[in-house]
Amino acid sequence: MSEKNNGQATSGTAVAGLVLGIIAVVSSWIPIVNNLSFVIAAIGLILAIVGVVATERGRRAGKGLAIAALVVNLVAGGIVLATQSAMSAAIDEATSGTVSTDDVSVGDSSDASASDPGASQQYAIADVSMTGDDYSVTISGTFTNNSDSEVSYVQLSYRLLDADGAQIGTAYANTNNLSAGGAWKFEATGFEPLADVASYELADVTGF
Incomplete structure (x- = not known):
């Protein structure tokens, strides 16, 4: 060249x-x-x-x-x-609009914060209880979107624990298009017999 x-x-x-x-x-x-x-x-x-x-x-x-x-x-x-x-x-x-466990306050019906769940946070979970039968368990509660914008998708997961505190399963629930200020009455389902589940705990909250 x-x-x-x-x-x-x-x-x-x-x-x-x-x-x-x-x-x-x-x-x-x-x-x-x-x-x-x-x-x-x-x-x-x-x-x-x-x-x-x-x-x-x-x-x-x-x-x-x-x-x-x-x-x-x-x-x-x-x-x-x-x-x-x-x-x-x-x-x-x-x-910037993602939802994580850190953004969520958790209360129950006996907690004073349950009347105003998540007052200091954008999202809240309250009134949680567990029911089930010989085939599955359901973790029920109310997820509230206290933010000023719609959440396109939210997923909750709960750990299912036996009497020794060991995890034996997971229960999931999800929803779409939760409006600003809206409440979602969720039912997270896990496929473990109720008799085997001694307790449960919130594992993760994800969304956007």
């Missing part, structure tokens, strides 16, 4: 820098892959700078090519940073 111009060869570093810059630009829009694109652009930028210096000093031809390589690699790096910033913002927005 040594093209002659007034007896001088075209700068190989400028050509290599431009090629790397084009590769970096093409791949800079692809999530995860653009981490490598940034590295490629950085290498291409260095080669472009070397090419510019060489052409400025008259040792090589292709000054325009070197400048183009410089610009393309700078653009590629900028696209990578902008794309990753946008992805980060989108992820933060998507997870």
Whole structure:
């Protein structure tokens, strides 16, 4: 690729820098892959700078090519940073409304907080009890959305424990589109005989 111009060869570093810059630009829009694109652009930028210096000093031809390589690699790096910033913002927005166990206060009908469940938190569980038969158990209660926005999905899970405190099963319940201020009367079902379940405890709350 040594093209002659007034007896001088075209700068190989400028050509290599431009090629790397084009590769970096093409791949800079692809999530995860653009981490490598940034590295490629950085290498291409260095080669472009070397090419510019060489052409400025008259040792090589292709000054325009070197400048183009410089610009393309700078653009590629900028696209990578902008794309990753946008992805980060989108992820933060998507997870900002998630529900976890830490967001939920738990009370029962004998607790003074049950009359105003979750007064200091966005979500609350109250009036929990267990029923069942020879085939399954049901953990019933009320989940209240005290936040000012709808929850698209919520899932509760309870550990089912035997008389020794060992876990012998899990009971699950879930619902969709719980409105702001709304209450959900849940029934978490586990497939263990009631006689085997001595107690239960809240294991997890997830949602978004």
